[in-house]
Amino acid sequence: MLELKKGSEQGPHILIVGGGTAGWMSALLLNQQLSEYGVRVSLMESEQIGTIGVGEGTTPYIRQFFSAIGLSEREWMSECQATFKCGIRFPSWSDNPEHGSYFHPFYSGVDKEPGEAFFVNANLRRRGQMAEAQPDRFFLAHYLASQGKAPKVPDNAFHLDYAYHFDAGLLGQYLKKVGIQRGIRHRLNTIDAVRRHPSGDIASVITADGEAVAADFFIDCTGFASKLLQQNLGVPFCSFADNLLNDSAVAIQLPRDYEQVLVSETRSEALSNGWAWRIPLIRRTGFGYVFSSNYQSPDQAETELRRYLQVGDEIPARRLSMKVGRVEKHWQNNCLAVGLSQGFIEPLEATALMLVQFTVERFARALIKGSPEHCFNQEVNRMFDGVRDYIVAHYKTNGRQDTPYWRDNREQTPASDRLQAILDTWRTGAELEPVLTEMESELVYFRPSWYCLLAGSGLLPDVPAQPCVGTPASYAERFFRPLAERFTDQTDYL
Numbered sequence: 001m002l003e004l005k006k007g008s009e010q011g012p013h014i015l016i017v018g019g020g021t022a023g024w025m026s027a028l029l030l031n032q033q034l035s036e037y038g039v040r041v042s043l044m045e046s047e048q049i050g051t052i053g054v055g056e057g058t059t060p061y062i063r064q065f066f067s068a069i070g071l072s073e074r075e076w077m078s079e080c081q082a083t084f085k086c087g088i089r090f091p092s093w094s095d096n097p098e099h100g101s102y103f104h105p106f107y108s109g110v111d112k113e114p115g116e117a118f119f120v121n122a123n124l125r126r127r128g129q130m131a132e133a134q135p136d137r138f139f140l141a142h143y144l145a146s147q148g149k150a151p152k153v154p155d156n157a158f159h160l161d162y163a164y165h166f167d168a169g170l171l172g173q174y175l176k177k178v179g180i181q182r183g184i185r186h187r188l189n190t191i192d193a194v195r196r197h198p199s200g201d202i203a204s205v206i207t208a209d210g211e212a213v214a215a216d217f218f219i220d221c222t223g224f225a226s227k228l229l230q231q232n233l234g235v236p237f238c239s240f241a242d243n244l245l246n247d248s249a250v251a252i253q254l255p256r257d258y259e260q261v262l263v264s265e266t267r268s269e270a271l272s273n274g275w276a277w278r279i280p281l282i283r284r285t286g287f288g289y290v291f292s293s294n295y296q297s298p299d300q301a302e303t304e305l306r307r308y309l310q311v312g313d314e315i316p317a318r319r320l321s322m323k324v325g326r327v328e329k330h331w332q333n334n335c336l337a338v339g340l341s342q343g344f345i346e347p348l349e350a351t352a353l354m355l356v357q358f359t360v361e362r363f364a365r366a367l368i369k370g371s372p373e374h375c376f377n378q379e380v381n382r383m384f385d386g387v388r389d390y391i392v393a394h395y396k397t398n399g400r401q402d403t404p405y406w407r408d409n410r411e412q413t414p415a416s417d418r419l420q421a422i423l424d425t426w427r428t429g430a431e432l433e434p435v436l437t438e439m440e441s442e443l444v445y446f447r448p449s450w451y452c453l454l455a456g457s458g459l460l461p462d463v464p465a466q467p468c469v470g471t472p473a474s475y476a477e478r479f480f481r482p483l484a485e486r487f488t489d490q491t492d493y494l
């Protein structure tokens with residue numbers, strides 16, 4: 001354990017290996033949170049080994065990162081071609097036209113009353129009564145997102161939860177520039193080997209030129225390679241491949257279509273053997289098809305994505321492999337893994353950078369408080385497993401019959417006990433709230449997200465035609481449509 005002393009001028013040296021988004025986010029956060037203990041942060045990255053170059057969607061949690069390190073939203077957004085994100089739209093996850101598409105909104109205080117009406121409707125519907133249980137129109141974010149609004153009103157009368165989309169390459173460069181300005185020492189070197197103390201701690205990393213670079217603590221941000229924690233310290237990896245079948249992706253970037261509204265939402269549309277993201281940026285749109293190579297070859301996936309986008313071979317595509325799961329321990333000896341080196345859950349809800357931020361914030365807190373590693377590791381594992389359960393729920397509730405991929409996802413993949421309890425409770429029509437409350441400390445997603453997913457995906461009984469009970473969606477729409485008009489178009493705001 002590192003000894004920290006407030007006011008110390010020569011605190012411990014933390015060396016971060018890896019200069020992707022995880023490396024620079026870690027460097028800036030630790031530099032900010034531990035500087036009063038005299039901690040020196042440096043970062044080493046390889047010129048030969050590139051960054052993964054994807055990761056352009058986020059969750060609202062990332063706003064705390066930018067504000068913690070004191071970056072102006074307007075400045076970093078304009079440098080990174082960033083746009084606002086009010087939620088995620090999920091088209092084609094069911095064959096049933098009644099559930100053809102649904103929206104997962106970022107929930108805000110203004111949604112409280114219409115949101116409650118939606119929860120009541122969903123409960124009526126799952127107990128066999130006809131009620132409007134499609135979430136979209138009950139949440140303000142749906143209107144803002146589809147109309148391309150920034151989640152901002154001129155008089156600041158509302159504070160909404162929102163996230164961002166950005167160009168991963170530009171964000172990496174921007175964070176690096178800020179990090180270097182703030183005194184983070186930056187070196188270009190590839191690590192070939194690691195030297196250990198008899199205690200098992202890492203003493204130094206050995207560069208390709210044979211130089212030994214020593215530090216008191218090492219942060220492994222070397223991506224899927226996990227050069228330090230997995231390769232050298234031998235920390236085991238717990239695969240989630242049984243729960244989450246996707247292991248590959250193919251990505252294509254296209255120039256922005258200026259005829260279309262610049263929507264403030266990610267679109268995650270189900271295709272034959274996976275789903276395709278659509279992430280709108282200021283000058284381009286990022287697309288990618290996340291799929292399982294056990295059901296479809298990369299060639300077939302690329303062909304399907306090109307057909308979906310109506311683009312030919314003249315537009316380049318990138319193919320990526322994904323190792324889905326997490327390490328058993330994120331912190332072992334004097335090494336912490338952050339980012340892809342600690343694990344990855346497929347990008348359906350764009351949670352990877354949230355996990356990076358959570359890990360680093362909790363690590364800094366553990367160092368300051370002197371909390372034991374095993375408590376920290378449990379906490380980070382709970383976070384990974386909570387995200388996994390919510391992602392698995394999307395697949396288990398899918399309503400597609402077209403391919404074995406979708407049927408297997410629904411019927412063959414195991415769910416954790418926690419997720420199974422949520423799904424069983426929902427299906428039987430029993431009260432969901434006590435179950436969610438009991439699990440609160442282990443859940444990452446809360447009531448609005450679960451209701452939107454379970455009702456939106458169509459996990460509802462068939463109900464014979466009858467008049468609707470509950471609150472009509474038009475009631476919420478009458479309230480939200482004029483309200484949405486007050487928000488600024490994001491093209492004007494940015």
Ligand SMILES: Cc1cc2nc3c(=O)[nH]c(=O)nc-3n(C[C@H](O)[C@H](O)[C@H](O)COP(=O)(O)OP(=O)(O)OC[C@H]3O[C@@H](n4cnc5c(N)ncnc54)[C@H](O)[C@@H]3O)c2cc1C
Nearest residue numbers: 018019020022046052055057191222223339340347352353
């Ligand atoms: C298909 C796909 C879609 C994704 N979408 C999202 C999304 O929407 N939202 C989200 O939050 N996340 C997403 N992610 C995850 C996201 O891309 C990563 O979490 C994020 O980019 C951080 O990556 P990283 O820094 O851990 O690794 P990398 O970007 O791979 O960086 C690794 C760094 O380590 C260095 N390095 C490696 N080996 C050595 C060595 N031996 N010596 C020295 N340096 C070394 C490299 O030079 C590089 O700087 C997605 C991932 C995939 C695969």
